[in-house]
Amino acid sequence: MIRQLRPALVALALLTLATGIVYPLGMTAVAQLAMPGRADGSIVTVDGRPAGSALLAQPFDGPTWFHPRPSAAGSPGAAYDAAASGGSNLGPTNPELLATIAERAGAYRRDNGLADGTEVPIDAVTASGSGLDPDISPANARLQAPRVAAGRGLPLDPVLAAIDAATRGRTAGVLGQPRVNVVELNAGLAALGA
Amino acid sequence: MDAGALLQLMVLGVALAVTVPLLGRWLAAVYDTGQPAPLDRLFLPVEQRLYRWCGIDPDREQRWDAYARSVLMFGLVGIVGLYGLLRLQGHLPLNPTGRSGVGPLVSFNAAVSFVTNTNWQAYAGESTLSHLSQMAGLTVQNFVSAAVGMAVGAAVIRGFARSGSATIGNFWIDTVRSVTRVLLPLSIVLALFLVSQGVIQNLHGLQPVTGIDGTTQVVPGGPVASQIAIKQLGTNGGGFFNANAAHPFENPGPLSNLVQVWAILALPLAFPLAFGRLVGDRRQGRVLLAVMVGLWLTSVLVATYAETGGNSRAPAGVTQAPTTELAGGGWMEGTETRFGAAGCGLWAATTTATSSGSINCQHDSMTAVGGGTAMVNILLGELSPGGVGVGLMGLVVYAVLAVFVAGLMVGRTPEYLGKKIQATEVKLAMLYLLAAPAAILALAAASVVAGPGQAGIANPGPHGLSEVLYAFGSGAGNNGSAFGGLAAGSDWYGITVGLAMLIGRFLLIVPALGLAGSLAAKAKVPVTAGTFPTHTPLFAGLVAGVVLIVAGLTFFPALALGPMLEALQS
Structure with a gap:
């Protein structure tokens, strides 16, 4: 079980960076540039x-x-x-x-x-x-x-x-x-x- | 049922008929080990580096027990990480609304909920969470909990596709690929489409404005579209806002509504087609798809008929006539005008037949028959079509049981896809089938006799029992929708529903992986004249029959005292 700890920690950290930071902020940037009216409500x-x-x-x-x-x-x-x-x-x-x-x-x-x-x-x-x-x-x-x-x-x-x-x-x-x-x-x- | 309800169902049917076969082919290519996968040139170098940092050898596969340990460890790390983030959010950036740390009980419940792909929400998003928690906590688990389900689905498929194999794939590769090759590209497209329809995507807090009549308003902000896209594609269902997809900023109009219904269904329906391709007989996949679509469509028609038909208990002098002048009429408590009662019925049946659990109308306020249909969908075991990957896993277990029943009737050792179904497989299938119903019924029974359980019930009469039964069905089914009157944030339900979610996720995945491991090791027996064919309409009927009989035998008494009694009273 403990052998799984390292991949679990590293994979979660890297996927957090990709899907939890880069993806939402990237979408925000594109939306704000392309469709600011809609994106702001x-x-x-x-x-x-x-x-x-x-x-x-x-x-x-x-x-x-x-x-x-x-x-x-x-x-x-x-x-x-x-x-x-x-x-x-x-x-x-x-x-x-x-x-x-x-x-x-x-x-x-x-x-x-x-x-x-x-x-x-x-x-x-x-x-x-x-x-x-x-x-x-x-x-x-x-x-x-x-x-x-x-x-x-x-x-x-x-x-x-x-x-x-x-x-x-x-x-x-x-x-x-x-x-x-x-x-x-x-x-x-x-x-x-x- | 009015023409509008049927028209939107037909548009959805065409969209699915075009896209689901393409997605099935795509999924098969992603999970076909040893073959080049789509988007290799773009993602393979990044993934290889990730595997190196993780200390994984991408060329080494795992036996089923190692695969299961990886699932459990990734889940544990996810729960601890999300719990920590929610507790500490007050001290972290991207918190424009100044939310303080979430309490320990709700943090536990939410962490379990999002890691198990349930997305039961014992809190109101807009008044509890910082943007960082929504993004780096919940959005991430929206992706990875879906990816884990897809990985497990792929591993189960390999159990049938392989023979004489000790391994069923590599969990880390399956999970990472599910994110990079399937979920992330689709989410990017869907998120931008949703913004074009009016779903917000910004980093503001609550912006005060003076309204048209001079009163003060707030306009909420947040990175909503990016979260809603993956929430639907990954059959997660947890809303950014408390009102979920009933909130105009999550689901602004009829087109965003239909596209989100499509997004909920597309991947779960594509999995049986990927299954057919990977086991080398596409007819086998189509049979399972037919079972899923048949059960789903039946529930859509019943729920839509019930909601558009109105509430017979509504007071005199109020009209629910199904006319365009009345925006479609029907029963509108908890329903949004832009979707109408027909939109509520379609969504409610879809979100419960899949394990999504997002809502565009409040299920607690639906008619007895409509809300009861949603509950029956959940209690069938989330396989019509269920969650991404895990829905197929559930239906395959029922298919194993169906050939076992058929084998008993003719007195032959049952076979499925050339694999002999023997004592080990049937025991694991039974363990799979019993875990969730045992949790649902035991916890619901405890809740209606224990004081704190009774105190959390909001509505009187049989509807109160329905609230409790729905909660544990939703938890153990990893659905996440609710009869929302129930005090989900109370100590009692926070802990008990948390337990139901853990049981319904991991006590189902582990035996299913065991089944896959056992089958992968077996040799394939040749087809003979005595082999029971499993690609026929007869077999589809048999599987659907087993699903309905098992659910009926398990839950009929409880359903009779809840939604059925309420329907008879109204």
């Missing part, structure tokens, strides 16, 4: 200043913003914490989760002035896996549009146009799901003014 700018990543949800709240999906990241009261990603880990039959969903559905109808019994999109009342999901479903975005338009004193049409601009279809028509990026949508609204 796809930062969006508003009025010329960096305003977060297009890939990470922000805690948009109140009547003038489109709301992202509920978040279980971070601590309660400080959700959407990009330094502490994660989901709720509540099981599908857990009464606590089912009650929370019913409560969120009621709040969603109240906030958006929807009649009792209006069907609320599932993505609007469930927490995402990362707690940082930047996207919502197209139906969810359209249901929020009248509230946002009223909150900003805008007609509905430019708000709907902003939704269309922030909507992505399936990649190559095949992969993933059609969705609306809330960060880009709200950045577009901020540019609309009001």
